[in-house]
Amino acid sequence: MARIELELAHSYRPDPRTDEDWALLPLKLALRDGGAYALLGPSGCGKTTMLNIISGLLVPSHGSVRFDGHDVTHASPQQRNIAQVFQFPVIYDTMTVAQNLAFPLRNRGVPAQRIRARVGQIAEMLELSAQLDRRAAGLSADAKQKISLGRGLVREDVSAVLFDEPLTVIDPQLKWQLRRKLKQVHRELKLTLVYVTHDQVEALTFAEEVVVMTRGRAVQTGTARELFERPRHSFVGHFIGSPGMNFMPARWSEGWIEVSGQRLGPVSEATALAQALEFTLGVRPEHVRLAGPGTPGALPLPVRQVQDLGTSWLVTAAGEGSTAVRMRLPRELAAPRAGETVWLQLLGPHTCFYKDEELIE
Amino acid sequence: MKPVNQRAWLLILPVVLCVAFSAVLPLMTVVNYSVQDIISPERRVFVGTEWFASVMRDEELHSALWRQLGFSLAVLLVEIPLGILLALCMPATGWRASAVLVVVALSLLIPWNVVGTIWQIYGRSDIGLLGAALARLGVDYSYTGSATDAWLTVLVMDVWHWTPLVALLCFAGLRSIPDAYYQAARIDGASRLAVFRYIQLPKLRGVLMIAVLLRFMDSFMIYTEPFVLTGGGPGNATTFLSQYLTQKAVGQFDLGPAAAFSLIYFLIILLLCFVLYNWMQRVGSAEKAEGLHG
Numbered sequence: 001m002a003r004i005e006l007e008l009a010h011s012y013r014p015d016p017r018t019d020e021d022w023a024l025l026p027l028k029l030a031l032r033d034g035g036a037y038a039l040l041g042p043s044g045c046g047k048t049t050m051l052n053i054i055s056g057l058l059v060p061s062h063g064s065v066r067f068d069g070h071d072v073t074h075a076s077p078q079q080r081n082i083a084q085v086f087q088f089p090v091i092y093d094t095m096t097v098a099q100n101l102a103f104p105l106r107n108r109g110v111p112a113q114r115i116r117a118r119v120g121q122i123a124e125m126l127e128l129s130a131q132l133d134r135r136a137a138g139l140s141a142d143a144k145q146k147i148s149l150g151r152g153l154v155r156e157d158v159s160a161v162l163f164d165e166p167l168t169v170i171d172p173q174l175k176w177q178l179r180r181k182l183k184q185v186h187r188e189l190k191l192t193l194v195y196v197t198h199d200q201v202e203a204l205t206f207a208e209e210v211v212v213m214t215r216g217r218a219v220q221t222g223t224a225r226e227l228f229e230r231p232r233h234s235f236v237g238h239f240i241g242s243p244g245m246n247f248m249p250a251r252w253s254e255g256w257i258e259v260s261g262q263r264l265g266p267v268s269e270a271t272a273l274a275q276a277l278e279f280t281l282g283v284r285p286e287h288v289r290l291a292g293p294g295t296p297g298a299l300p301l302p303v304r305q306v307q308d309l310g311t312s313w314l315v316t317a318a319g320e321g322s323t324a325v326r327m328r329l330p331r332e333l334a335a336p337r338a339g340e341t342v343w344l345q346l347l348g349p350h351t352c353f354y355k356d357e358e359l360i361e
Numbered sequence: 362m363k364p365v366n367q368r369a370w371l372l373i374l375p376v377v378l379c380v381a382f383s384a385v386l387p388l389m390t391v392v393n394y395s396v397q398d399i400i401s402p403e404r405r406v407f408v409g410t411e412w413f414a415s416v417m418r419d420e421e422l423h424s425a426l427w428r429q430l431g432f433s434l435a436v437l438l439v440e441i442p443l444g445i446l447l448a449l450c451m452p453a454t455g456w457r458a459s460a461v462l463v464v465v466a467l468s469l470l471i472p473w474n475v476v477g478t479i480w481q482i483y484g485r486s487d488i489g490l491l492g493a494a495l496a497r498l499g500v501d502y503s504y505t506g507s508a509t510d511a512w513l514t515v516l517v518m519d520v521w522h523w524t525p526l527v528a529l530l531c532f533a534g535l536r537s538i539p540d541a542y543y544q545a546a547r548i549d550g551a552s553r554l555a556v557f558r559y560i561q562l563p564k565l566r567g568v569l570m571i572a573v574l575l576r577f578m579d580s581f582m583i584y585t586e587p588f589v590l591t592g593g594g595p596g597n598a599t600t601f602l603s604q605y606l607t608q609k610a611v612g613q614f615d616l617g618p619a620a621a622f623s624l625i626y627f628l629i630i631l632l633l634c635f636v637l638y639n640w641m642q643r644v645g646s647a648e649k650a651e652g653l654h655g
Contacts, residue, residue, distance in 0.1 A: 057544050078550045090545040093563040103559075107550040151549060 002159040002192065004031040008063025010049055016061075023049045025216045026063070031160075033068075034190045036183070038207035040197060042239070046216040047196045051162050054194060055082045067159055084162040085152040088169060089144035093137040097128055100136050101150045108155075122150045125181060141169045149178070153185055160192035167202065179206055200240050212236045228284070229350050234357045237282045243314070246288070246325045248346075250281040250353070256297075257281065257347070260322040264347055265297040272360045273353060280354040285314065287350045288327035290336075291343040298343040301325060303336045317342055388627075394620035412621035422622065424597065425605040429581060432516065432601060436580040437573060439520050444527025444572065445565070449557070451532055462532070465525045477589025480518045484590075504591060508598035511591045515599050518586055523579065527572045534568035535561060570641045577637070581630060602626055 010024040019025060024046045031037055039047040052058035053065060056077040064073045072080050083104070092100050101119045110118075123129045126146045131139065136147055145166065152161050163182075167175045183206065186193050197203050203210045204224040211221045212235070219233035220226075231237035237245030248259050252273050256263040259281060267273065291298035301317035304324065308314075313335040318324035325344060329335065336342050353360040395413070398406045416422060447465070452458045471479070484504050486492035495502040504514040538560065546556045584603040587593065593600035593608075600608075606626060610619035 052544075055548065057547065077548050082548065084544070084548045086541045086545060088539070088541060090539075090541050092559045094559060103551070104549040107552070107555065148545075151545075 002067040003033040003069075004054060004160060004192065005029070005066040005069075006031075006050075006054070006063075008053065008060040008065065010046075010053060010058070010060045010062065012061075019216070022216050024053075024060070027218045029211065029218055029221065031192060031194065034192055036186050036193045036195070036206060036208045038195045038197060038203035038210045039213060040200060040203040040210050040239075041213035042198055045213040047198075047213050048164055050213070050218075051084070051164050051194065051196050054160070055084045055162050056080045057084075081155075081157065081159045082162060083152040083155055083158045083160070085148050085164065085166045087165045089141060089148045091136045091139075091144050091147050093135075095136055096133055097136050097139070097143075097147055098123070098132040100147050101128075101132075101154055104151055104155055118154055118156070122154050125153075125185070126150050126178075142171060142174055145169055146178070149182075156189065158191065160194060163193070163195045165197055166195075167197075175202075182206065200242075204240075212239065214239070230359070231282070231352060232359045234280060234282060234354045237284070237352065237354075241284055241286075243285055243326050245282045245284050245352075246323070246327075246346075247354075248281045248323050248325070249278075251278045252276065259299060259346070260319060262299050263297070264299060267347065276353070276355045276360055278355075279360060281346065282352045282354055283346050283348070284350065285326045285328040287348055288325060289345040289348065290327075290329070290333075291345040293341075293343055295343050295345070297347065298345050299325075300341050300343050302341050303338050306335050306338060308335075315342070317344065391620045391623050394616050395624055398617050408617065412617045413625070416618050416622045416625060419618075421597070422605060425600055425602050428597075428600070429602045432512075432583070433577055433580040435516055436519055436523075437576055439516070440524045440527050440576055441569065441572060443520065443524050445531050445569075447524065447528035448531035448535055449561070451528070453536065462529070465528055467525075468522050469525050469529075471522070473585035474589050476518065476522050477586040480514065480521075480586070481590050484514055505595060508595055511595055511598050515587045515590060518590065519580060519583065522586070523576060527576065530568045530572045531565055534565045538564045570637075574634075574637050574641065577633070578630070581633070 006027065006029045008024065009022060009026040011022045013021050016022050039050060041047050049058065053060050056065075056072070056075055056079070059074060064071050066072065067080060077084070092103060095103070098119055101122055102115045105115045105118060119132070120129070123132055126149060128143070128146055128150065131143065136144065139147070149163075149166060152163070152166075167178060170178065179202065182193065182195075185191065193206075195203070195206050197206075204227075209221055209223060210227055211218050212227065212233075213219065214233075214235045220231065220236045222230075222232075227236055227240045231240065231245065234245070234247060237247070250257050250259045250264075252258075253263065255267065255270065256265045257267055257273065258264070273279065293300075301319050301322070303315060303317045305316040306313055307316075309328070312331055313329040313333070314326060315329055315336060316324050316326050325346070327344065396407060396409060398408045398411075400406070451461050451465070468476075483489045484492045484502075486496045486503060492502060492504075501507075502510050504511045542560050542564075543556065546560055551559070582603055583601055584607070587599045587601060588604060588607075591599045593604045603626075606619060606622055609615050609622060
């Protein structure tokens with residue numbers, strides 16, 4: 001178990017120049033001992049690179065990795081005592097399930113009795129007990145990935161367990177079950193867990209804190225609530241939530257916010273906005289409210305589409321040439337009809353403003 | 362009742378003719394010879410299985426068969442491990458990989474009889490690099506005089522000629538192992554030996570099977586190189602099956618026994634092919650089943 005501090009940048013090219021040359025732009029990140037973290041971001045955002053740097057499979061081209069204050073930048077995974085589970089099942093074909101699970105322990109010279117007990121425990125937890133003596137090669141992808149997970153969890157004294165999209169190949173139903181198991185493991189063993197995924201639901205349900213990444217940058221680290229209510233970067237607003245945040249170009253105009261030629265207000269963060277002058281207004285579909293017709297500071301827009309999401313209505317409204325605004329309305333309310341004009345209250349406690357994609361505070 | 366369309370027979374006729382003229386009829390000619398004593402084109406006597414019986418009793422043939430099996434076994438025992446070792450040492454990427462691949466493949470591009478000639482000169486104790494060097498070192502080496510030396514030279518020549526094939530197959534096999542396996546092994550703290558034993562060797566099983574099959578078949582039919590190098594001598598030390606057959610058929614013109622022996626030779630190879638093929642199929646289907654899951 002260890003506190004992990006990263007202060008690094010990584011490029012696979014020898015002489016990085018533009019931002020695109022960097023797999024990871026300079027970042028600073030600290031992972032608490034015993035915390036459950038998720039690295040969330042789209043494909044190619046650098047999350048697997050980051051994971052491999054933490055585990056020691058990759059040495060960062062710049063900066064350092066520290067475990068409990070010790071510099072381990074050049075230490076091997078074994079020296080760092082890291083366990084890692086990969087996206088696709090990695091099993092040792094010629095071994096039985098039990099031998100697969102025992103492999104990391106055997107390589108470290110753990111006494112046979114201790115190995116047997118530990119393998120039994122892990123197999124019990126992952127429901128592999130019935131298959132312990134079977135050859136691992138003949139099993140289904142689900143079972144193979146469970147073996148991979150088991151090998152990651154079998155050592156109790158690890159600094160951290162890293163998961164690289166481990167549930168990609170697994171059935172949705174089993175996914176929930178395994179994720180619950182992982183949370184349970186986390187609670188019981190108090191291991192530091194780092195979980196890489198591009199699935200926000202997976203990240204938000206698994207982790208205590210989520211690191212959102214895009215294009216080689218870690219743009220925000222926070223709890224599910226923070227990411228939802230106060231995205232510090234417009235990418236977070238866009239990526240988290242379904243659908244993501246509404247963004248509209250806006251400008252400051254004498255105490256009001258002007259959006260699509262309409263004045264919105266009243267405004268609380270006046271000074272910062274007055275300074276920014278031109279900025280982007282971001283509001284989640286869940287935070288857009290309907291206002292009475294003619295309400296001052298509300299934005300009138302014609303409804304384009306109403307979708308029934310089962311538990312709520314998803315209403316899309318857009319004027320001629322203006323950005324569409326999506327909002328989620330409770331089922332109890334009567335849904336507005338397409339073509340009807342609705343008055344939208346975009347400003348509220350959870351409305352955010354962005355300048356150059358960064359939150360204005 | 363399903364209508365029966367007999368026209369299908371017509372459609373396979375070209376194939377039937379092709380196979381008949383290229384394979385079945387020539388083989389039948391051999392069968393024809395094997396059951397007759399041909400004294401002259403006009404005079405022939407049907408002898409039944411007599412040639413087969415006499416060939417089967419032939420001591421020379423027995424020793425050639427054992428020599429052949431021993432040779433093929435030795436070839437496999439040396440070339441397979443050596444090929445794997447070579448493949449493990451070859452660089453994986455970059456210009457070095459390409460350069461090494463070309464150098465390794467070089468011996469495969471040389472015609473069989475040229476290989477024989479190269480080694481014939483190479484091993485001569487008066488002008489050959491190897492022979493002369495050994496002579497200088499005081500080793501009494503002569504592939505024309507000593508049976509052991511001749512045998513070793515043929516073996517080393519085959520190893521020199523064909524180990525690269527095994528190496529190339531293994532190299533391709535090694536390259537197809539996903540990186541994640543090596544990463545997982547590093548995470549699991551596996552030693553270099555364990556990586557070989559539990560990852561590389563099992564993943565190489567498919568290509569190794571092909572390598573074993575190819576090398577076994579080829580070495581079992583070896584003819585040109587020992588013919589050029591030693592001519593089967595000294596004595597019969599390097600007379601392998603195909604050379605024995607040539608002596609019978611072309612040298613002594615004993616067409617009947619040669620035909621009978623050809624068929625036996627053919628059956629031996631067919632049998633071994635069948636066994637190996639089934640073995641490979643079984644492993645292949647096991648891997649396919651694995652592939653469906655994984």
